[in-house]
Amino acid sequence: MDDEAAEALVSRVAPLLPGAGVGREDHRPSLDPVTEFLMGRYGRWACGWNWSVGEGDVDGGVVEVWCCASHSVTTPDATAPLVVAALQEWRGWLEDLAERFAALAPPENTEVSSVDLWYWERACTRLVTVVADRTQAESGWYGHCLQVLRWFLAFNGIDEDQAEEIVKNAVGGRFDSWIAPDVPVTDAVSSRFARGVGGIR
Structure with missing residues (x-):
């Protein structure tokens, strides 16, 4: 994804993110529309965008740029670029695995x-x-x-x-x-x- 496509995706993701009135305990379920949008746009693989390292939204992933909903979600304008960066990191990992699979x-x-x-x-x-x-x-x-x-x-x-x-x-x-x-x-x-x-x- 080039910079222009990433910027365009940020603008599509931002309106789907929770606003200031959403409590921290509700941040994770409030991300469901983001995941559904990304899967609809890119395919099932995109559902791993927030599979972060350690005790994040889902235990035991590889994404480092995203921590978890309770810490990574702030304002929509600040959070949307994190979502896109996390998606790119997850995609990079999947592409790395595909290359490893072929080599092995x-x-x-x-x-x-x-x-x-x-x-x-x-x-x-x-x-x-x-x-x-x-x-x-x-x-x-x-x-x-x-x-x-x-x-x-x-x-x-x-x-x-x-x-x-x-x-x-x-x-x-x-x-x-x-x-x-x-x-x-x-x-x-x-x-x-x-x-x-x-x-x-």
Whole structure:
């Protein structure tokens, strides 16, 4: 999004934001029209615009420019540019993930073997590491990590239900809030992840 498009979006978002008469406790639900507008304009991906790091509107995201409704919402004129910046940051993360998915995908038509499972193990390790880093491994970070792993499997043509089962079995409560997984935990999760994929391919 160039500067002109961003400025135009700011002017569209500002009227949707809560005014001075809205209490702080009502700021979060008052952002629903903003989210609905962004999704209607750009697609479902835009719903993550306020998925901030730590204990924000939704736990465990990657967006740093937006804190949470109770702190980030002030006046419409001041808040609208934050919304647009948060949307851009979220979009940048999704584009970064798409590039990573393409780079980490195993070669087409690989046979299931210990060598080929290495691709899946490597992908899991790298994705867990980057999500832990981007979320700063704060509150609820692992929720987005599991989501990213499911997205990666979907990118590689694995059915949604199978992806859910593979990720659930691989992680199985081994990640915690406020702490990035150490190497042995990440290696164990990645190994189970690869074996799970190998079981269906």
